Structures are given as structure tokens and as C-alpha cells.
Amino acid sequence: MDVTWQSCHRNPVDKATKQYWFSKLEKHPMAVVGQAFDTWIMNNRELPTLMDIIKLCKPKQDFYKALPLVRDDEICREGLLKIKQFVAKSGILNKTSNE
Numbered sequence: 717m718d719v720t721w722q723s724c725h726r727n728p729v730d731k732a733t734k735q736y737w738f739s740k741l742e743k744h745p746m747a748v749v750g751q752a753f754d755t756w757i758m759n760n761r762e763l764p765t766l767m768d769i770i771k772l773c774k775p776k777q778d779f780y781k782a783l784p785l786v787r788d789d790e791i792c793r794e795g796l797l798k799i800k801q802f803v804a805k806s807g808i809l810n811k812t813s814n815e
Contacts, residue, residue, distance in 0.1 A: 720753045724763050737766055744773040 717737065718728045729737075741749050752772035756764045803809060 717753065720757055721763065723757050724761065726763060737769075740766055741769065741773065744770075748773050 717734055721727065721729055738749075744752075749769065752769045753764070755772055756768060
């Protein structure tokens, strides 16, 4: 934390402030917190807020990791069947634009 403040040409942080910040950051691994401070230093000129560092500590979920590696035709058929059943049940295709 002191390195971040010194990198922004500011005075070191007092002990009470450090304790407060790290009490809020303690649920994240220390390596992740350190990486968040490093990322902030490399990309910003201003001091970070606590929320800036917390946001950088949150894991980024890659959308494509949620997809299966191999396409399963049976699962695709089941999904299409559920969509068709929902559309038929809701009557979406039977409604006119005048309603």
C-alpha cells in the first residue's frame, strides 16, 4: 500500500488506514490484493479507492469457460424442445400486432 502511495508521490498511509483497508480486503488472497495494487499502479496516476482495489480483486468470469468443450447434440435438441414448448405455451406466435 505504501508503495502505491509513493508511486503517486503521496505520503505513506497511517496504520489505522492500512488496518481498515486490509480488514476489508482480507477475504481475498494476499497475492490477489498485491496484484490489484500492481495493476492499479501500472494503469492509473491517481490513488485508488478501496472500491477500486476490491473490484480488481474480484475474479473475472470468462463467458466461454461456461460452455462445454464438445457440443452435445442431444442437449441441443432438448434445449430447442424446451424453447418450442415455451413459445407454444405462451402463445407468442399467435398474438397479432393490434393487441
